[in-house]
Structures are given as C-alpha cells and as structure tokens.
Amino acid sequence: MNKNIPLLKKYLPVAFGGLLLTASIGLMSNSGITTEARSEQKLTEASLKVDTVATGLTMPWASALLPNGDLLVTERGGKLRLVKDGKLDPQEITGVPEVFYKGQGGLLDINLHPDYKTNGWIYISYSSPKAAGEEGDEGGANTALIRAKLKDHALTDIQQLFKAIPNVKANVHYGGRIVFDKKGYVFLSLGERGQKENSQNLGRDQGKVVRLHEDGKIPTDNPFVKTEGARPEIWTYGHRNPQGMIIHPTTGVIWEHEHGPQGGDELNIIEKGKNYGWPLITFGIDYDNSIISKDTARAGLEQPVVYWKPSIAPCGMTFLTNDKFKDWKGDLLVGSLKFMYLQHLVVKGNKVISREIIFDKIGRVRDVRQGWDGNVYVVLENSGKVVRISPKG
C-alpha cells in the first residue's frame, strides 16, 4: 500500500489536469495510472520458477557463480566441486586445506572477490583443526579464511588470511560467512563455538564479525585496535552463530542473521564496534528450556531488526537487486535450514515490514545468493542440489 503513495502524488496533478480537459483525455490518464500501478505490483511465489542446476552433491554448504556460468560448490565434508553445463564434474578440485569435519564443522563458505574477473581471487572459509603453536584446546578447531585461484581443477596461490583464536574443542557454531564491501575490506562472521560468555570477551574471536584488508592484513582503523587486550580484527561482537551476511546494495550497510537460542534467531544491521548482546540479552531461551537472560534489551546493546520465534535456523540470505524481481527489488530472501523453506522479507530502509514463507518444503537451505545474472541460487543440503530461482517467462 505504502508504495502507492508516491505514485499517487506523482499522478495527482495529471489526474486534476485530466478533469480540466475533455472527459476522454481524463479517462486515458486515469487508465494510465492503474496500468502502471498494476505492473509494479505483486510478484508472488507463483510467478517464480525453480530450476535444478546441480545434483549429486554431498552435504553442500555454499555456491559461487563464476563469470562463465560454471558454479563452484563447497561440500561440508571438505571437497570443492565444479558444476559445468548443469553437470557435476566428477573430478574434485585439489588443494583444499584440511578441514575439521565434525558436528557443524567442515568446508563452509565461498565467495568471489568483487574484481574476480581481473584478479581471480576466491575466498573460502572452513573449520580448521588446531595447528602446532596455535592457541587453544588440543584436538580443537576454529574458523579460518583462505584465498586462492582456480587453475583447471586445482586451487593455486593459496594464502591463509586469518584463523580465529583460540581453538575450541566443541562441534558447534563456526559462523563462516564471507562478504566484501567493495572498499577493499573483507568481513568474516564467527560463531561462539558453544561458549556463549566468550561472545563478550574481546580477547577472543568467538562470536564476532571481523574486518580484514582483502590480503588479510588488519586495518589500523578497526574499532578495538587501541583497546588493551582486545583482538584488533574485531569489528562487532556479542554474536551467537552468524551464518548469513550480505551488503545492502544501495546503502552499503552489512546485514547479518544468526542462529540464536530457542526462539531467538536474529536479523541484525552490523555497525562498527557495536555489541549485539549475546548472551546478555536475547529473545530466546536455552534449548534445555533454561533462562539465559531475563532481558531482551539493555542500554548499549543492539536490538535486532527482527527476530524469529520459533527459530527457523536461518542459513543464508541475499538482497534482490535485479529489476526482474519487480516489486521485490530491495527485499531479502532468507533460507530456513530447520523448516526447509525460504522467507521473503519486505525491506523498507532499515526495517522489515512483512515476512512471508515461499517455496515451503524446498529442502534444508544452507545458502541463498544472487548470482551476477540476477537469479537466486539456493543450496539444499538434504537433496545435495543447487537450484536457481528466477521469474517465469
């Protein structure tokens, strides 16, 4: 409804003009209004189609659409796969680092550098087992970020850019999303590894979003660079398990979603140095039904844009930026791992004004992203597929 108001304003003078002119001209200008209002309106699930673009994957986690239309897909077990002409290439890609494949760990996100066409950099996150000399639990792991180039079926020029510290012996909450802000920085989301109190500890990388230069160097203007005892890579803190992150196409603001406790999944806007409150405030309760905090808000702690009760286990989201999605342009699509559907969130400014379920029973959604072709690629863990959502005809 709101969308019609500016339209109305715009055409009101025309309509008045029509009244002053002959009746026929008046009628014509009126019909013009209704047609235009209708064509801007109401894309629905029924006007979209789902095409399978890859099958036969084992526990896929994320995908990246290459400029030539090939698709790179991570499999959580530790393999990187290529999909060519709609067929899964049986030859896996070599050079993938050793992953800690246990619980929720494994090979996680993949994203192409914004200038991939010229520099060829591919960024990959994964749960990395404790290496000699690293801080933390023996037999533990934490999230790491590498970049590499693809030559035929091999990763080359592999550079480790970052490893979250300390290593923790738990199977859960790795986070792992990678985004670029096109100003030369890369952001990586990190889960609290099952130790909620450490989300508030600036001396540890758990439950944080970190910001790095694209080559892994730590920016000197990060918010906690001068804070004693704080890790300089930290950009925001107080997160639980953030597994969705995307830059808003026009404002450049980072939107993030995270798995909360029972009834406390959140959608947040990520801003420098801020504390998102886990576990000091939350809308959820623990999965053993115990109370984590009696507070849902406290001074100095950020509120989510929205939260999900019951939890949907959000995993992957994208803004729709292509005109072919019509009145959904600028909205968010969020995947639900738990309930196997997508949610369409109507976004206005920094607010979500409505939510609807689309493509119910599509599968366990791990990743949702818009490719350069404007279509949305969804990774489905249970069926081992990648599907493409695009407007019909």
Add this chain to the structure above:
Amino acid sequence: MKLLLGLLSAAIFCSAIMPGQDDELAKSIERGKMVYSENCITCHMSAGEGIPASFPPLAKSDYFDKNPDNAIKTVKFGLIGKIKVNGMEYDNMMPNPGLGNDEIADVVNYIMNSWGNTSEKKIVTEKMVEETKEKK
C-alpha cells in the same frame, strides 16, 4: 556339589560385575547428555519430543523398538528420506553429525535411558558402534 559351586561362583561373579556395568552405563549416560545438548537438542528438543512433522521424537519412539540398531545407525551415518515414527511420516534429512564411536555410544545410551525410554540396563559400547554397518 560341582553344580552348586558353579552357580555360587557365577552369582558372586555377577554381583561383582553388575554394579560395574551399571556404573559404566550411568557414566556413559552422563557424557551422552553433553553430546546430546551439543548436537541433537536444537531439532529433537530437550525432552526428546522433536517437532511434529519436521523432526521425529526420540522419546518413546517406535523407530527404536522395531530395531534397536536403528539408533546407532542413525547417529553414526545420518538419515535421509521418508520414515514413519509413532504413526507420523517424516521426510527430512539428518546430517551425519561426525561423532567419534565413543560419543555415539554415549549419546545413544543417553537417548535410550531418558524421557521414559529404557534400555533395561543394557549398555551400548564403543565396540558395538564400531561394528555397526550402514547396510543390513
């Protein structure tokens, strides 16, 4: 006389090992509770009740009655596709949680002895898990 002696020694032997087994089971259940709260609780919920039509219950589940190996198999290999539990159909996927055989034994012992379930003091051991194969 020989028979009596045999019976007597058997009885003594049993009384000596039985508390040991119970103790082992209790310890395994305790460890299993931790494994459960890390890997299973978000879908199967704190009282094993699951979420109707999405995630099957573990509490008093007839899926385990029919074949006790099902619990070990599911935790060891994950599960995909249609199953029927307590009269309701589920068509979902449980990813292989990637646990060690010791952790699988612990969590199965916990599940089989919680929320009204009982293994009647039988314990699942690491060795049993190791010997469990995906296909029958």
